[in-house]
Amino acid sequence: xxxxxxxxxxxxxxxxxxxxxxxxxxxxxxxxxxxxxxxxx
Amino acid sequence: xxxxxxxxxxxxxxxxxxxxxxxxxxxxxxxxxxxxxxxxxxxxxxxxxxxxxxxxxxxxxxxxxxxxxxxxxxxxxxxxxxxxxxxxxxxxxxxxxxxxxxxxxxxxxxxxxxxxxxxxxxxxxxxxxxxxxxxxxxxxxxxxxxxxxxxxxxxxxxxxxxxxxxxxxxxxxxxxxxxxxxxxxxxxxxxxxxxxxxxxxxxxxxxxxxxxxxxxxxxxxxxxxxxxxxxxxxxxxxxxxxxxxxxxxxxxxxxxxxxxxxxxxxxxxxxxxxxxxxxxxxxxxxxxxxxxxxxxxxxxxxxxxxxxxxxxxxxxxxxxxxxxxxxxxxxxxxxxxxxxxxxxxxxxxxxxxxxxxxxxxxxxxxxxxxxxxxxxxxxxxxxxxxxxxxxxxxxxxxx
Numbered sequence: 001x002x003x004x005x006x007x008x009x010x011x012x013x014x015x016x017x018x019x020x021x022x023x024x025x026x027x028x029x030x031x032x033x034x035x036x037x038x039x040x041x
Numbered sequence: 042x043x044x045x046x047x048x049x050x051x052x053x054x055x056x057x058x059x060x061x062x063x064x065x066x067x068x069x070x071x072x073x074x075x076x077x078x079x080x081x082x083x084x085x086x087x088x089x090x091x092x093x094x095x096x097x098x099x100x101x102x103x104x105x106x107x108x109x110x111x112x113x114x115x116x117x118x119x120x121x122x123x124x125x126x127x128x129x130x131x132x133x134x135x136x137x138x139x140x141x142x143x144x145x146x147x148x149x150x151x152x153x154x155x156x157x158x159x160x161x162x163x164x165x166x167x168x169x170x171x172x173x174x175x176x177x178x179x180x181x182x183x184x185x186x187x188x189x190x191x192x193x194x195x196x197x198x199x200x201x202x203x204x205x206x207x208x209x210x211x212x213x214x215x216x217x218x219x220x221x222x223x224x225x226x227x228x229x230x231x232x233x234x235x236x237x238x239x240x241x242x243x244x245x246x247x248x249x250x251x252x253x254x255x256x257x258x259x260x261x262x263x264x265x266x267x268x269x270x271x272x273x274x275x276x277x278x279x280x281x282x283x284x285x286x287x288x289x290x291x292x293x294x295x296x297x298x299x300x301x302x303x304x305x306x307x308x309x310x311x312x313x314x315x316x317x318x319x320x321x322x323x324x325x326x327x328x329x330x331x332x333x334x335x336x337x338x339x340x341x342x343x344x345x346x347x348x349x350x351x352x353x354x355x356x357x358x359x360x361x362x363x364x365x366x367x368x369x370x371x372x373x374x375x376x377x378x379x380x381x382x383x384x385x386x387x388x389x390x391x392x393x394x395x396x397x398x399x400x401x402x403x404x405x406x407x408x409x410x411x412x413x414x415x416x417x418x419x420x421x422x423x424x425x426x427x428x429x430x431x432x433x434x435x436x437x438x439x440x
Binding site for chain 2: 001003004006007008010011014015016018019022027029032
């Protein structure tokens with residue numbers, strides 16, 4: 001049970017880190033596929 | 042007579058004064074490039090006379106038209122229907138200010154085929170596959186019941202999976218369950234969740250589902266790599282697997298085929314997870330970064346070279362795909378494989394929980410009773426006991 005909970009905690013940790021990294025690197029479609037003359041938000 | 046002459050002069054003077062009052066003032070239109078200004082509009086609204094000669098004749102002239110090949114040129118010999126056909130079939134020379142090559146596709150017929158497939162057969166057959174699998178497992182449980190351990194427990198435990206193995210397994214399992222649930226929510230939200238819970242609740246759930254799906258994907262990939270590295274050596278097919286198949290793995294009947302660390306059934310699960318999981322992960326990453334990582338044109342090209350598609354009657358697969366088609370194929374393939382893998386994992390979860398006595402302990406505490414190991418993985422138990430014996434011997438010798 002401890003290993004299962006640790007694994008699930010690992011899922012949450014990886015997901016949160018991934019979200020932080022990708023958000024800061026500007027990988028969102030909104031950032032990639034917009035230009036000065038196009039606003040997607 | 043003199044009075045009449047005076048009246049006439051006065052009338053003419055007043056008329057000329059009034060005329061002078063109505064004469065529109067000269068307006069500087071340089072700021073609008075010669076077009077009407079705000080002052081023109083206000084004068085017109087105030088009922089004052091507006092001199093519209095500056096625009097009355099500005100109706101264009103064929104003589105001044107831009108050349109056919111220039112940016113603002115006329116269509117020349119091309120009719121409107123021909124222009125729309127060029128747009129539809131992707132041969133129009135379009136220039137866009139943002140979005141790159143993707144945005145130059147303004148009409149894509151294949152998009153409708155994909156949309157119809159996604160909201161038709163994909164949902165229908167995928168949904169029935171999962172429900173059918175669950176029903177089949179429930180029926181199997183009613184007919185077969187739980188696979189019990191024949192011999193009484195010995196009380197002696199052997200380590201089946203180390204902590205790092207169990208962590209990798211649960212990292213993969215936890216992420217797969219989250220991805221499955223959120224993926225199903227995205228596919229079925231509009232037809233199942235919205236009618237049941239309302240559109241607002243559905244919209245909120247889907248926003249969260251997308252966020253979870255996009256980020257938990259990385260945990261799935263990490264778990265997939267861990268599991269592959271840790272267990273691939275134990276999952277190489279061998280002749281022993283044929284014995285397991287001949288005896289239906291002991292699941293049907295009472296035989297207990299010998300097995301090493303993983304039996305043939307577990308190897309099927311392993312390779313399904315690795316192969317389908319890798320393909321799902323690749324298409325998933327392709328979808329996460331739209332249009333950056335097209336997979337299908339190249340894959341189709343390789344497949345065509347093997348001759349397999351032609352052999353099964355599919356003919357040459359298309360190798361010139363619009364960026365949107367790449368994404369649509371990725372979504373369909375991603376979902377199809379996910380449905381199949383979910384069905385397989387349902388069976389895996391069944392065997393690992395209610396279907397077999399003592400199976401959960403292997404991945405829970407990591408330790409199993411020797412009686413369980415003898416029944417399900419007799420050759421592996423022998424190896425473990427031998428290595429323990431040799432360790433003890435070498436330990437004794439060292440002492």
